[in-house]
Amino acid sequence: MKVGVLSLQGDYPEQAAAIRALAGVGGVRMVRNRADLEQVDALLMPGGESTTVGDLLDRTDLREPLAERIRDGLPVLATCAGLILLARTVEPSSFGADPASIGAIDVSIRRNDYGRQAESFEAPVQVEGLRAPFPGVFIRAPRITGVGAGVEVFARQGAERVGVRSGSIWGLTFHPELSPDRRVHELWLAAAGRSAQPANQKIKKSPSTKTKPTRRNHG
Numbered sequence: 001m002k003v004g005v006l007s008l009q010g011d012y013p014e015q016a017a018a019i020r021a022l023a024g025v026g027g028v029r030m031v032r033n034r035a036d037l038e039q040v041d042a043l044l045m046p047g048g049e050s051t052t053v054g055d056l057l058d059r060t061d062l063r064e065p066l067a068e069r070i071r072d073g074l075p076v077l078a079t080c081a082g083l084i085l086l087a088r089t090v091e092p093s094s095f096g097a098d099p100a101s102i103g104a105i106d107v108s109i110r111r112n113d114y115g116r117q118a119e120s121f122e123a124p125v126q127v128e129g130l131r132a133p134f135p136g137v138f139i140r141a142p143r144i145t146g147v148g149a150g151v152e153v154f155a156r157q158g159a160e161r162v163g164v165r166s167g168s169i170w171g172l173t174f175h176p177e178l179s180p181d182r183r184v185h186e187l188w189l190a191a192a193g194r195s196a197q198p199a200n201q202k203i204k205k206s207p208s209t210k211t212k213p214t215r216r217n218h219g
């Protein structure tokens with residue numbers, strides 16, 4: 001399986017390093033444009049600054065193709081800023097403009113809701129499917145404030161919901177790539193492998209009819 005890492009801003013090098021060595025990964029591709037996106041069977045959306053990544057999704061014309069591939073079932077592991085960008089609702093934060101999100105997973109989220117950088121912390125996370133707790137690294141983390149009916153909470157830190165999944169979309173508010181522990185990546189990879197189809201079956205061919213493809217509004 002070829003795994004893409006959205007590489008516009010944030011800790012994508014760490015995500016690429018974390019996934020590269022795992023069994024079942026047949027290559028890692030840094031995703032910066034549509035052609036990259038079309039070549040991957042699964043995608044990591046790393047942490048970073050969600051407003052910046054959101055802006056870059058628009059500037060690189062990736063927002064719509066990304067939304068479309070996710071709708072078509074592309075397995076995604078989104079962490080922190082990545083999850084903010086996938087959420088259905090980004091609740092207003094006190095940190096200025098919040099990004100427009102893709103709305104691929106039915107959760108509400110609020111940015112930086114544990115406080116500023118100084119309030120970043122590490123804490124054990126209970127992850128479904130893992131016997132021992134996972135060492136969670138939370139960096140200016142968002143808080144999941146609401147979860148839709150079709151969304152399963154599979155990771156908790158105390159009473160907080162810190163891991164959610166819906167079909168092949170997984171979202172975390174912590175950073176598994178910053179721990180040496182690879183169990184969360186392995187769980188996701190196994191689930192992705194079960195649901196992924198080869199990338200070449202996903203590429204949309206241009207319509208063969210004479211009608212021109214319409215260019216949709218990027219919002």
Ligand code: GLN
Nearest residue numbers: 047048049050080081111
């Ligand atoms: N605070 C960042 C944001 O709002 C997210 C932090 C992170 O990805 N660790 O986008």
